[in-house]
Amino acid sequence: MKSFRDEAVESVTRARAEFNSGESHRLRYAALELRFAIETLVYDRAHSYGDDFPEAERLAWQPQQVLRALVLLDPMTSEDFSICIEHESLPEGGINLGKAKSLTMRHVNTHYHRLGNFLHSETLKQRTQDSEERSAQVRSRIEGTLEFLEERLDAQIINMIAGSAVDFPCERPGCGNTVRRFVPESAEEVWAECVVCNARYRILLREREFEVRREGVRIDCPNPQCGREEFVWPEKVEIGNLWTCTHCNEEVKFFHVIARPKGPLANTDTFSLGFDELKPETANNSKAVQTEMK
Numbered sequence: 001m002k003s004f005r006d007e008a009v010e011s012v013t014r015a016r017a018e019f020n021s022g023e024s025h026r027l028r029y030a031a032l033e034l035r036f037a038i039e040t041l042v043y044d045r046a047h048s049y050g051d052d053f054p055e056a057e058r059l060a061w062q063p064q065q066v067l068r069a070l071v072l073l074d075p076m077t078s079e080d081f082s083i084c085i086e087h088e089s090l091p092e093g094g095i096n097l098g099k100a101k102s103l104t105m106r107h108v109n110t111h112y113h114r115l116g117n118f119l120h121s122e123t124l125k126q127r128t129q130d131s132e133e134r135s136a137q138v139r140s141r142i143e144g145t146l147e148f149l150e151e152r153l154d155a156q157i158i159n160m161i162a163g164s165a166v167d168f169p170c171e172r173p174g175c176g177n178t179v180r181r182f183v184p185e186s187a188e189e190v191w192a193e194c195v196v197c198n199a200r201y202r203i204l205l206r207e208r209e210f211e212v213r214r215e216g217v218r219i220d221c222p223n224p225q226c227g228r229e230e231f232v233w234p235e236k237v238e239i240g241n242l243w244t245c246t247h248c249n250e251e252v253k254f255f256h257v258i259a260r261p262k263g264p265l266a267n268t269d270t271f272s273l274g275f276d277e278l279k280p281e282t283a284n285n286s287k288a289v290q291t292e293m294k
Contacts, residue, residue, distance in 0.1 A: 003044065004047055005041070008044065012034070015142075019146060027118065038149070045070060045077060049161065056177060067105050068105070072195055099155055111145045165182050170194045172199045177196040189203065190205070221248060222252060223245065230245060
C-alpha cells in the first residue's frame with residue numbers, strides 16, 4: 001500500500017504537469033491535485049504518531065481539523081527546525097543533517113482554502129474581469145503552492161518526533177477522553193487541551209513524573225446554609241450564566257457584584273456571585289493527577 005507521502009508526491013507531480021501544459025482550463029485540475037497533496041501530507045504527519053494520535057480525530061478529513069489535533073498533541077509539529085551534530089572531533093560548526101519543513105494552520109488557510117476558489121464556476125463579478133488577468137492570478141497562486149509543497153517534499157528530515165508523551169483521563173464529567181501531550185525533555189511546564197471537550201490543563205513536569213492541574217476556578221457557594229467550595233470550568237464563569245451547587249443544589253447566577261438572597265433577589269431561588277470572589281485553580285487547591293511518564 002502506498003504511503004500518504006507517496007500519494008502527496010504523485011499529486012504534486014500531476015499538478016506540475018497540468019500547470020506546465022499552458023492551458024488555462026487545466027489549472028483547476030492542478031488546484032485539485034494540490035489540495036489532495038495538502039490533505040495527504042497532513043494525514044502522513046498524523047499517521048507518524050501511531051496510536052498516540054487521538055482516536056477521536058481519526059475519522060476527520062478536513063486538514064485544519066487534523067492539524068489542530070496534531071498541534072494539541074505536539075506543538076513542535078508546526079515548527080521548522082534543523083538538526084546538527086557537534087563534537088570536538090568534527091569541524092567547527094558540526095555536521096548539518098538537514099531541515100524539517102512544517103505544514104501549519106496558516107499554510108492551510110493560505111494555500112488549501114484559496115485553491116478551493118478555483119474549483120467553482122466564476123462568479124458574476126469575476127466574469128467582468130479581464131480573462132487574461134484572471135488567468136494570470138490563478139497561475140501565480142498555483143505556482144506559489146507548487147513551490148511551497150515541493151520544498152516540503154524535498155526536506156531531508158521527515159516526520160521526526162522529539163520528547164516524551166504524557167497522558168491522563170480528562171476530568172470533565174461525561175467526556176471520557178484521554179488527553180495526550182508530547183513534551184520536550186527540558187520542559188518544566190506545558191499546557192494541554194482535550195480534543196473532545198476543549199478542557200485545558202497545566203502540566204508540571206518533575207523528573208520522570210508529572211502533575212496535572214485543571215484550568216478553572218474554585219468558588220464558595222454564596223448560600224449561607226452551604227458555603228462549600230467547588231471547582232467550576234472556565235466557560236461557565238460568564239456574566240448571566242447559571243451554575244448549580246452540587247452540595248446544596250441551589251442555583252447560582254454570575255453577576256458583577258455579590259448579592260445575598262434579599263432585596264431584588266428575595267423572590268427567586270437564584271444567588272449571585274461577584275467575579276472578585278473567584279479563585280483560580282492553584283497548587284494548594286487543585287485536584288492533581290500524578291503518574292509516571294511513558
